[in-house]
Amino acid sequence: MQEQVTTTAETLIQKAKTTFCTALLSEINHRIPGQVAFVPMDGFHFTRAQLDKFPDPVDAHHRRGAVDTFDGGAWYQLVRRLRELKSDETISVPGFNHAVKDPEEGKISIQGDKKIVLLEGNYLLLRKEPWADAASLFDERILVDTPREETIERLAKRNYAAGICPTYEETLARVLAVDLKNGDLIMSESLEPTIYIKTTNDTRYAYATEATQANDPVARQVPENDA
Template identity: 45%
Template sequence: MDTQVQRLVEHTWEKFSTYDLSQRLLIAISGIPGSGKTTLASSAVHALNKKHHDSRHTLFPNSPETDPSNPDIAFVVPLDGYHLTRKQLAALPNAEEAIFRRGAAFTFDAHSYLDLVEKVRKPITPETPTIYAPSFDHAVKDPVSNDISIPPTARIVVFEGLYTALDEGGWRDAHTLMDEVWFVDTDIETATQRVAKRNFAAGITKTFEESLARTKESDMRNARDILDHRLHVDQVIPSVEDETWRSEEEVQVENELERTATQADNEASAEEVRRQQMMRMDSIAALAADGVGM
């Protein structure tokens, strides 16, 4: 496990150990596009669930490692499901800008997100129902209602997204309900490259150069908004260039770009060899015409 994730998991587990059975520990993870917040959230939740199951097995050595009566307690809720739908964006007064800037704070439903956090924040009782959050279907490019379940057994809930620490209406109110807020810190240039590669891999643009330009015009405008209007955070986590923090798609795109660059270099080298050969053949032909060497 990455040492940063391990430190955060130990810190979270220690804090969670002080909570009673009616309490949930709520964590929000924020960061600019391409910072690695989604991967961090997934890694932390996986490690917290493993720690939960290991501790249970230590207390009850004869219990099975996979025990249906001992479900996971940590869950991730991405904010992607709170994108406005394409139909909603098209109905906005600034529809053209909203569609191009999709991913900016004003293209999200912050108040519906706040409503979810308020429900999850309530104490757990025998009557507590399963709470549902929306997901995002990248195939249809729109949210899917009630697709992520948060069962009554969920004791640690991690909300991850760009604006969980944004000082604006809705986001600000949800921020006050969190037990902890983490911010994954990275520089703009590194984030730009990561997002451009990711968008290119997703087929959003036809070329990497087009993806890079779009990232600078849209995603990094959002990044500056996040940095300029960030609320208090409890943990600032440096983003690292580590394979465990990179998605499979990012690795594939980077490999493809390297392969393309190598191919281009090879083609350029081959073209240079052909050019030299042609020059040599032209020289020989000229010499032959002059009767030299014959």
């Protein structure tokens, strides 16, 4: 049992952004029950079939997670729709299906009477179109920052555990070649946040977040849709 607890905690620590988002959703839902919704950017990955149509499909699949492998135009249209959503309306948004490793249409329902809609993803504050157009519609812009070297280690461990590459060495090489480049883009080309969060490696926080996921259906949507 302790081994399972330790493994779960380590997974959560490796995913600090997801951990923070989960805790934030839970706290809001605790204070104003039923008044917060969650929309992940991971539902806007181009599908594997769409990546097959890129000029270099092998490269596109290898770089999946880079900004050009997301449908930024569809994301912008969704954010506009959310701003216009009336209190008696409900819309469906895509989430991510881990079984097929592709977005799933209509996985999440958003009701127009929610007071807060929390949007989560890597490129939400990017200073380029159409991401910047979408960001201009946000009430707040939150940036969660993890130290660069710590990010490399966390991603390598997480991606290796997920089976993205057959060996840890290959996984680490991919992180350095692909994921780190994405992270550098985010940190250098993002709009100024209104709220800046510096993460810490706090095991107690990870345990608390695990309990949060178990008890809060809104907060559970974060790991369920994290690609």
